[in-house]
Structures are given as structure tokens and as C-alpha cells.
Amino acid sequence: xxxxxxxxxxxxxxxxxxxxxxxxxxxxxxxxxxxxxxxxxxxxxxxxxxxxxxxxxxxxxxxxxxxxxxxxxxxxxxxxxxxxxxxxxxxxxxxxxxxxxxxxxxxxxxxxxxxxxxxxxxxxxxxxxxxxxxxxxxxxxxxxxxxxxxxxxxxxxxxxxxxxxxxxxxxxxxxxxxxxxxxxxxxxxxxxxxxxxxxxxxxxxxxxxxxxxxxxxxxxxxxxxxxxxxxxxxxxxxxxxxxxxxxxxxxxxxxxxxxxx
Numbered sequence: 001x002x003x004x005x006x007x008x009x010x011x012x013x014x015x016x017x018x019x020x021x022x023x024x025x026x027x028x029x030x031x032x033x034x035x036x037x038x039x040x041x042x043x044x045x046x047x048x049x050x051x052x053x054x055x056x057x058x059x060x061x062x063x064x065x066x067x068x069x070x071x072x073x074x075x076x077x078x079x080x081x082x083x084x085x086x087x088x089x090x091x092x093x094x095x096x097x098x099x100x101x102x103x104x105x106x107x108x109x110x111x112x113x114x115x116x117x118x119x120x121x122x123x124x125x126x127x128x129x130x131x132x133x134x135x136x137x138x139x140x141x142x143x144x145x146x147x148x149x150x151x152x153x154x155x156x157x158x159x160x161x162x163x164x165x166x167x168x169x170x171x172x173x174x175x176x177x178x179x180x181x182x183x184x185x186x187x188x189x190x191x192x193x194x195x196x197x198x199x200x201x202x203x204x205x206x207x208x209x210x211x212x213x214x215x216x217x218x219x220x221x222x223x224x225x226x227x228x229x230x231x232x233x234x235x236x237x238x239x240x241x242x243x244x245x246x247x248x249x250x251x252x253x254x255x256x257x258x259x260x261x
Contacts, residue, residue, distance in 0.1 A: 008153035016058035021131040031115040034244040041104040067117040096257040
């Protein structure tokens with residue numbers, strides 16, 4: 001649950017929070033494209049490190065660490081899956097190269113989680129919905145998306161509360177084989193689903209009471225405008241993607257095992 005907690009928006013006064021959400025989303029897409037370009041660990045380490053100044057400037061280091069800690073389980077699955085795939089389908093490479101390749105695939109996932117964590121921690125759902133509206137996305141889709149963004153951390157907290165309550169009643173989630181552990185989570189899922197349905201019904205009633213969708217000429221409290229910081233981040237993002245493409249095409253990237261060997 002700490003991974004979802006690390007993706008919850010934090011209202012903090014910082015230069016990253018004040019940036020336009022469209023510019024930050026462009027930055028996330030650029031980081032995604034740059035990470036997908038490479039299968040070598042050295043450029044992926046560089047992509048991981050260049051985002052740390054943004055995290056420090058946004059003052060969300062603690063929440064970012066939570067999201068990284070929550071992604072550890074999935075990262076371990078990716079690492080060992082790549083190792084097993086290389087074992088059952090050998091390519092003739094050395095063991096050190098296989099381990100480095102698995103680590104690179106894992107680090108690629110970590111870079112993606114890191115960039116999305118920075119985006120969601122520093123972007124208000126209201127501003128995100130407004131950015132989607134300004135991009136000519138239908139308001140119904142904007143509302144559905146921003147509502148999902150709001151409720152995912154809430155449901156994660158609720159699931160943790162239910163787990164703590166069931167453990168206090170004697171439910172053991174960590175003991176037994178795999179099938180027994182899956183069955184142990186049924187007392188967690190049922191109240192969580194019931195509460196989610198109840199919450200959705202309350203939201204629907206609130207929307208009806210406010211005549212949601214009665215008029216198409218909507219007004220907004222906020223108005224998005226690009227400032228100097230937005231242009232700076234856009235220029236740096238374009239420079240990053242150009243540099244990533246240039247290195248991919250014209251500069252050979254050695255493996256760490258080759259450098260050490």
C-alpha cells in the first residue's frame with residue numbers, strides 16, 4: 001500500500017508544484033520514451049539520477065521513498081523473471097551479462113515509477129482535470145479519470161485499515177501456502193469492495209443533487225497559464241529526449257561487465 005501512498009498528491013509550496021501539469025506530463029512521457037529506448041544499465045542509471053533534483057526541489061523526498069519502497073516487490077518479480085527466462089532460454093551470454101540485463105530491466109521499471117511518482121505527488125487532481133479539458137478531452141472522461149486518481153490512495157488507506165482490523169481479530173495473512181494466503185485475503189476484499197460500491201453510490205447521489213451535466217458551458221475556478229519555469233522544463237525535456245536519441249544512435253554503450261573486465 002505504500003506505493004499508492006507515495007502517489008498521493010501533497011499540497012506543498014514548491015517550484016515543481018507550481019508548474020503547469022501539461023508540461024509535467026510531457027516530461028513524464030519523455031522519460032518513458034527515453035527509458036524504453038535503452039536496455040543497458042548505464043543510461044538507465046543516468047535517467048534515475050537526473051530526476052532526484054526534481055524530487056528534492058518538490059520537497060516530496062519522504063513520499064517518493066515510500067513509492068520506491070512499495071515498488072520493490074514488483075521490481076524483484078521483474079528481476080527474477082528475467083533471470084529465469086535467460087536460464088530456460090539461454091543465449092550464450094555470460095552470467096554477469098545476464099544479471100546486468102535483468103538489473104537493467106528492473107531499473108527501467110523503477111525509472112518509470114519514479115517519474116510517475118513525481119508527477120502525481122506534485123499535480124493536483126483539479127489541475128490535472130483542467131489540463132485534460134484544455135487538451136479537448138471530453139469532460140466526462142476527465143471527471144472519471146480525476147475521480148479514479150483521487151480514490152485510489154483513499155482505497156489503499158481503507159484496505160490497510162481493514163487489514164489491521166482483521167489482524168487484530170486474529171486473521172493471519174503471512175502464514176500458510178500460497179492458496180491459503182489467497183483465501184486469507186477474502187475477508188479483506190469483501191469489505192473493501194462493499195465500501196467502494198457504497199462510496200460510488202454516495203458520489204452518484206452527490207452528482208445528481210448538484211445537477212451534474214445539466215449544462216455544457218462550464219466555468220472553472222482555475223486557469224492554466226505557462227510561466228518561465230514551464231518553458232525551462234520544456235526546453236530541458238526536449239534537450240533530454242534529443243540527447244537520448246543521439247546517444248542511442250551514434251554512441252556505443254558498453255556493459256558494466258565489459259568496463260570492469
